[in-house]
Amino acid sequence: MTTESDKLESLVNRRYEHGFVTDIAADTMPPGLDEDVVRAISARKNEPEFMLEWRLRAYRQWRQMQEPTWAHVHYPPIDFEAISYFSAPMSDDDRPKSLDDVDPKLLETYDKLGIPLHERARLAGVAVDAVFDSVSVATTFKKKLSEAGVIFCPFSEAVENHPELVRKYLGSVVPQRDNFYASLNSAVFSDGSFVYIPKGVRCPMELSTYFRINAANTGQFERTLIIADEGSHVSYLEGCTAPMRDENQLHAAVVELVALGDAEIKYSTVQNWYPGDENGKGGIYNFVTKRGDCRGANSKISWTQVETGSAITWKYPSCILRGDNSVGEFYSVAVANNYQQADTGTKMIHIGRNTSSTIVSKGISAGHAQNAYRGLVRVMPQADGARNHTQCDSLLIGKECGAHTFPYMEIKNPGAKVEHEATTSKISANQLFYCRQRGISEEDAVNMIVNGFCKEVFKELPMEFAVEAQALLNVSLEGAVG
Amino acid sequence: MLEINDLKASIGGTEILRGLSLNVSAGEVHAIMGPNGSGKSTLAQVIAGHADYEVSSGTVTYMGENLLDLEPEERAREGIFLGFQYPVEIPGVNNAYLLKAAVNARRKHEGLAEIDAFEFLKLAKEKMALLDMDPKLLNRGVNEGFSGGEKKRNEILQMAMLEPKLAILDETDSGLDIDALRAVAKGVNALRSADRAIVLVTHYQRLLDYVEPDHVHVLSQGRIARSGDKSLALQLEEKGYDWVREAANG
Numbered sequence: 010m011t012t013e014s015d016k017l018e019s020l021v022n023r024r025y026e027h028g029f030v031t032d033i034a035a036d037t038m039p040p041g042l043d044e045d046v047v048r049a050i051s052a053r054k055n056e057p058e059f060m061l062e063w064r065l066r067a068y069r070q071w072r073q074m075q076e077p078t079w080a081h082v083h084y085p086p087i088d089f090e091a092i093s094y095f096s097a098p099m100s101d102d103d104r105p106k107s108l109d110d111v112d113p114k115l116l117e118t119y120d121k122l123g124i125p126l127h128e129r130a131r132l133a134g135v136a137v138d139a140v141f142d143s144v145s146v147a148t149t150f151k152k153k154l155s156e157a158g159v160i161f162c163p164f165s166e167a168v169e170n171h172p173e174l175v176r177k178y179l180g181s182v183v184p185q186r187d188n189f190y191a192s193l194n195s196a197v198f199s200d201g202s203f204v205y206i207p208k209g210v211r212c213p214m215e216l217s218t219y220f221r222i223n224a225a226n227t228g229q230f231e232r233t234l235i236i237a238d239e240g241s242h243v244s245y246l247e248g249c250t251a252p253m254r255d256e257n258q259l260h261a262a263v264v265e266l267v268a269l270g271d272a273e274i275k276y277s278t279v280q281n282w283y284p285g286d287e288n289g290k291g292g293i294y295n296f297v298t299k300r301g302d303c304r305g306a307n308s309k310i311s312w313t314q315v316e317t318g319s320a321i322t323w324k325y326p327s328c329i330l331r332g333d334n335s336v337g338e339f340y341s342v343a344v345a346n347n348y349q350q351a352d353t354g355t356k357m358i359h360i361g362r363n364t365s366s367t368i369v370s371k372g373i374s375a376g377h378a379q380n381a382y383r384g385l386v387r388v389m390p391q392a393d394g395a396r397n398h399t400q401c402d403s404l405l406i407g408k409e410c411g412a413h414t415f416p417y418m419e420i421k422n423p424g425a426k427v428e429h430e431a432t433t434s435k436i437s438a439n440q441l442f443y444c445r446q447r448g449i450s451e452e453d454a455v456n457m458i459v460n461g462f463c464k465e466v467f468k469e470l471p472m473e474f475a476v477e478a479q480a481l482l483n484v485s486l487e488g489a490v491g
Numbered sequence: 492m493l494e495i496n497d498l499k500a501s502i503g504g505t506e507i508l509r510g511l512s513l514n515v516s517a518g519e520v521h522a523i524m525g526p527n528g529s530g531k532s533t534l535a536q537v538i539a540g541h542a543d544y545e546v547s548s549g550t551v552t553y554m555g556e557n558l559l560d561l562e563p564e565e566r567a568r569e570g571i572f573l574g575f576q577y578p579v580e581i582p583g584v585n586n587a588y589l590l591k592a593a594v595n596a597r598r599k600h601e602g603l604a605e606i607d608a609f610e611f612l613k614l615a616k617e618k619m620a621l622l623d624m625d626p627k628l629l630n631r632g633v634n635e636g637f638s639g640g641e642k643k644r645n646e647i648l649q650m651a652m653l654e655p656k657l658a659i660l661d662e663t664d665s666g667l668d669i670d671a672l673r674a675v676a677k678g679v680n681a682l683r684s685a686d687r688a689i690v691l692v693t694h695y696q697r698l699l700d701y702v703e704p705d706h707v708h709v710l711s712q713g714r715i716a717r718s719g720d721k722s723l724a725l726q727l728e729e730k731g732y733d734w735v736r737e738a739a740n741g
């Protein structure tokens with residue numbers, strides 16, 4: 010007879026459900042990176058001179074830099090010359106005009122993922138106008154946004170249509186030489202999202218984007234820039250699921266947020282990239298730089314993330330609290346199962362007066378996974394009245410996994426109020442038995458306990474995202490019982 | 492309803508139940524008494540299906556089925572309820588949520604629709620009033636920070652909501668004040684019916700003053716050393732367990 014804890018082990022070993030490979034022709038550059046590749050990328054995107062210069066500067070800096078090794082993650086060295094740095098998006102003329110023209114295989118994939126019908130057209134790359142024409146939800150969506158003066162478009166479109174905004178803000182939060190992966194991204198970024206909310210505007214709806222990695226062996230370099238002008242407000246959702254594949258895939262995205270005076274940005278992520286198989290083979294390397302700058306007084310930036318995917322996650326959504334009375338928040342659920350490794354957390358940099366930050370981190374480890382919270386709270390000498398509260402909880406499922414907490418504090422203002430609480434708990438065999446004795450299956454019991462553990466974070470997510478996040482968490486921890 | 496025949500069970504390589512036999516029929520209330528460490532909780536856990544206990548021989552039949560073939564949750568859905576001696580805390584999981592999930596698991600098994608949220612709340616409040624239980628406990632984490640008595644009442648609340656066919660209460664009366672004891676007894680008596688059976692594991696006569704048992708058994712060293720009617724409990728109260736042990740050995 011198996012013991013309760015053996016069952017726990019098998020329970021958390023369940024195949025990744027959202028792993029389906031789609032074979033879609035992609036226009037891809039040969040592997041390797043040099044200045045010519047950077048030039049070629051820029052040329053293919055018809056970028057203005059300033060963008061090419063900006064990329065080249067980043068590239069030259071990147072060449073001088075070393076891969077960071079301080080994170081609590083282990084992986085074989087990445088051969089950056091073996092990566093292909095460009096996979097062209099199809100031009101509008103080549104795009105399908107409606108869902109009828111879309112590769113049925115891809116549609117099947119969406120079906121398996123349970124993606125709502127009105128999302129599919131956009132995801133399938135149906136020409137933008139066709140999407141908006143065929144879907145009433147999206148039509149109202151576009152109309153409302155333009156009435157409000159909100160700009161929400163692919164990054165490359167913003168470079169073309171709003172170069173002055175791009176020039177002013179790009180790299181102003183995450184400089185080109187910020188870190189190894191951010192530099193690489195700055196040199197070769199493919200595309201991403203651009204958002205501008207004008208003064209005093211409350212964005213009339215949540216802005217959402219699905220990212221997908223679809224071309225084999227192609228590093229994915231997204232670049233997102235969100236600017237909330239004075240007194241504006243925006244909530245942005247980012248979510249993804251990826252096709253299953255064997256070789257490791259590097260993903261190094263950069264997200265920059267700028268909140269001017271009295272502005273508020275809420276950025277929510279559900280991340281579900283392929284984590285690798287039960288033996289730790291394959292999976293996405295997710296090395297992301299996300300940072301928000303509360304540039305104006307009374308501004309607020311709130312990060313909420315639910316991280317269930319990727320083989321390796323290296324990610325610290327941060328806030329620079331520059332404006333007086335500005336507020337930074339970080340709510341995180343990070344799940345690591347099988348051989349996944351997560352090193353995630355946040356940095357809160359208090360510069361302005363009366364700035365406050367809240368950190369709530371929930372780490373769940375199962376299988377052989379390693380889950381680390383790494384957080385920095387820095388209070389500068391001029392930041393009078395700064396306050397931080399950090400709550401950092403770990404939940405262990407099974408006995409082979411690990412949780413690690415690395416809280417750093419640099420307090421240079423003696424008046425600062427900084428609190429840190431940390432707990433580690435385990436799902437015990439007795440808790441599961443108790444639930445089972447009440448007729449609740451082991452799977453449901455684990456889900457119940459995990460969801461209970463995470464609810465503080467889930468309640469920060471927009472409603473429909475919270476539901477999706479909860480389902481995702483259940484999938485990533487489910488296992489065949491018995 | 493429940494027939495246990497020559498049951499031997501061990502934990503961590505130590506044999507605890509050493510050839511235990513017991514028959515419980517529908518409509519009956521049995522009290523199981525016995526010294527600390529004699530195997531009362533072990534028996535309860537084995538019936539509920541805790542995987543840490545290994546059954547080496549003997550049979551357990553429940554409603555004509557081999558109980559030992561069923562997973563713990565299947566046993567529960569078939570109507571077996573165990574009130575734990577030490578109810579575990581499950582922080583973060585809402586007490587009402589667990590209760591509702593339990594009720595629905597049972598209903599689903601019986602082919603019934605999920606209970607309506609409003610109806611559930613009404614029913615839970617009713618049962619709590621009967622048990623003189625603070626309604627606030629419904630919205631706390633499962634047993635999280637509950638006092639000893641509150642935990643026991645919570646077990647009885649779950650039992651009352653689930654209406655089991657066979658309820659085994661492992662020292663639910665221990666550590667209760669007089670009012671709580673009465674409340675628990677009320678809950679148990681409310682469940683008493685011709686098609687249900689109740690097994691009370693207890694050390695004290697005082698519960699049996701409120702819930703009158705049809706049969707009383709004394710468990711000693713993993714076996715039923717003596718069985719009798721309610722007067723046996725009174726004799727035990729007077730003479731202690733040594734009397735049974737001597738009688739069993741002699």
Ligand SMILES: Nc1ncnc2c1ncn2[C@@H]1O[C@H](COP(=O)(O)OP(=O)(O)OP(=O)(O)O)[C@@H](O)[C@H]1O
Pocket residue numbers: 502503505507525526527528529530531532533534576
């Ligand atoms: N994991 C274990 N390994 C070895 N022995 C164990 C283990 N768990 C329980 N036991 C032993 O099994 C015996 C029976 O325990 P059990 O809990 O069934 O007794 P009980 O009759 O319920 O006692 P009490 O009246 O104190 O509740 C005890 O001697 C106990 O120490």
Ligand SMILES: [Mg+2]
Pocket residue numbers: 531532533576661662
């Ligand atoms: Mg006991």
